[in-house]
Amino acid sequence: MxxxxxxxxxxxxxxxxxxxxxxxxxxxxxxxxxxxxxxxxxxxxxxxxxxxxxxxxxxxxxxxxxxxxxxxxxxxxxxxxxxxxxxxxxxxxxxxxxxxxxxxxxxxxxxxxxxxxxxxxxxxxxxxxxxxxxxxxxxxxxxxxxxxxxxxxxxxxxxxxxxxxxSLDAVEEPPRKHGTVHSGIGYAAPKVVPHQDDLQRAAAVLNAGRKVAILAGAGALEATDEVIEIAELLGAGVAKALLGKAALPDDLPFVTGQIGLLGTEPSWELMRDCDTLLMIGSSFPYSEFLPKEGQARGVQIDLDPKMISIRYPMEVGLVGDSAATLRALEPLLQRKTDRSWREGLEKSVAKWWRQVDRHAHQKADPINPELLFWELSSRLPDDVIVAADSGTSANWFARALKIRRGMKASLSGTLATMCPGVPYATAAKFCYPERVAIGFVGDGAMQMLGINGLITIAKYWRTWQDPRCVIAVLNNGDLNQVTWELRAMAGTPKVEETQDVPHFAFSDYAEMLGLEGIRVTRPEQIGPAWDAALSADRPTVIDAVVDPTVPTLPPHITSSQVKSYAKALWKGDPEARAIVWHSFEKALT
Structure with missing residues (x-):
C-alpha cells in the first residue's frame, strides 16, 4: 500500500x-x-x-x-x-x-x-x-x-x-513552488556563555562577598561538578530548589538541602544571614525565603533571559548555560581563605540531619510518615530514579530523603499538581529499564489516578530489564496537604466531609494485578518492607498506614501562621489533641 x-x-x-x-x-x-x-x-x-x-x-x-x-x-x-x-x-x-x-x-x-x-x-x-x-x-x-x-x-x-x-497519501517532498515550505531535520543546542566583561562584573561581586549563598535549581542538574567547584572556591553553602534536588548530592557537608515551605532550617539560615547570593538555573518563586531586598548582592545565571532578576533584584544577570558559564567564571574567582562562614554552615547541616533522624523516629499513630522516607535513604540503590507526587509526600521527599550522586529525582514543580507520581515512576522504567524507580504518592492521588497507573505497570513490567519499581503510598485517610493548608493559612479546622479519603486496600489491589503488595502498619515493619521491595522480582506497592497528624512544619514559622494554626485548633479541629502533642514533641527536639 x-x-x-x-x-x-x-x-x-x-x-x-x-x-x-x-x-x-x-x-x-x-x-x-x-x-x-x-x-x-x-x-x-x-x-x-x-x-x-x-x-x-x-x-x-x-x-x-x-x-x-x-x-x-x-x-x-x-x-x-x-x-x-x-x-x-x-x-x-x-x-x-x-x-x-x-x-x-x-x-x-x-x-x-x-x-x-x-x-x-x-x-x-x-x-x-x-x-x-x-x-x-x-x-x-x-x-x-x-x-x-x-x-x-x-x-x-x-x-x-x-x-x-x-489516511491520505503522503507527500514526502512538497512541490518546489510559491507557497510551499521545505524544512529539514536536526537541532543542536548551543552552549551560551555571557560576555567576558559581564563575567568579570559577576566575579567582582562574588569575590567581595564574605558570606556567599548559592541557590541551585533544575538548570543546574547538568552542572554538578561546576557548582561544587564554585562553592568550594567561595566557601559557600548550597541550597536547592525543589526541581534541583538531584543537582547536588545531600551527603556533601555544605549542601543545606531544600529551600522554601518544604525546606530545611540550614537553608533558611543560609538565606537569612548571607551577604551575597548566586542563583543558578532556578525560578524559585517565594521571596520570603530569599534574602531581604538590599541585604545581599546578587548574581544570577539562567539560560532564559526572561527569568533574570524577577525573584530578587540582581546586580549582575548572566544569560547562559549553567555549566559553561560556571566554567568561564571559575578562573576569575578568588579562593576565600576565611572559612568560618562555611564551617558554621556545615555544623548547621550536620545538626539538621541529626534532627531529621530524631523527628523520623518520634512516635505516631501508627507510623510517622517521615520514617518511611528516612529508612529508605540508606537503602537507595546507587542509580535509582525517585519521583514524588504533590502533597505531604513532596514535603518528606524534600526534607528526609538524602540523594546521592548519580541518582535522578523529580516531581511536579511549578504546577504542583496531584497525580504525576505513578506516571513519573513508570516513565522512568521505560526510559531506563535497567534502573530501579520509586514513586511516593498520597492516598488521595492514588485514588484519583495512581491505581489506574498501576494497571499500566502490570501490563508492561515483564518487558523491563530490571522489574523493580516501587510505589510507596502514604495511606492516612486524609487529603493531608490541603488539611494542613487550611489550618496554617485559612485558620480553619479540618473539614472532614471534604478531607477524609475513603478506605482502599492498595496492597491487596496490587496483588490482584499480579504485583507485590506489602501493607505496613507498624514502624518496625518499614525497614523490612523496603528490603523486600528492593529485592523483589516484580513491581511492589508499599501500603504504609501513616499518621495524618504529624505536622510538616516550615523551617521558619511566621506569626500569622501561628495565629492561623491556633485559630484552627481553637475552633475544634477533630485532631487537635494529637496535633498539639506532635508539635510540642518536635519543638523539644
Missing amino acids: SKTVADFILERLQAWGVRRIYGFPGDGISGLISALDRASDGIDFVQARHEEEAAFMACAHAKFTGEIGVCMATSGPGAIHLLNGLYDAKLDHQPVLAIVGQQPRSALGGSYQQEVDLGSLFKDVAHEYVHFCSTPAQARHLIDRAVRVAESYRAVTALIVPDDVQ
Missing part, C-alpha cells in the same frame, strides 16, 4: 530520534494507530490508562532523559484529558510534543460529535507552536518545527491532525 500521512509523521519522528510515544487510542487517530502497527519496529507505543497519565509520562520522559517527550490522544475528550500533564511540562520548561486527532475536515464547523476547537484549547499550553495539518504537504514542516521549537524553547508544542488527513 502507498505511504500515508500518518506513516510519514511517524517516520519523521523517528528521524528526529523519537523512539517512544505515550498515549491512548481513539477513532480520531485511527490512521496514526494503523501506522503505529506498521512502524512497530521503530516506535514503541505505551498504552497509558488515561490520557492525563500519558502526558505526565511524556513530561517525565523529558525530565529524566533530556529528550523530547511525545504523547498522543484522540480528538475531543482525549485531547482535553492531556491538558494537566501538558501544563506540568509547560510550567517546568520541558520539551513535549502532543499529537492529537480531529474530526474529518468536511465535518468541521458543523457542531459534529466530539468537535472541539483544539487550536483554541491548546493555544495557551502550547503557545510557542500549535498548528493544524490540513494537507499532506504540511506534514513535513509541521513535525520539523514542532520538534525543533519544543527542544529549542524547552516548551510544549501541539500538532492537530484530522482523521481524514491521516
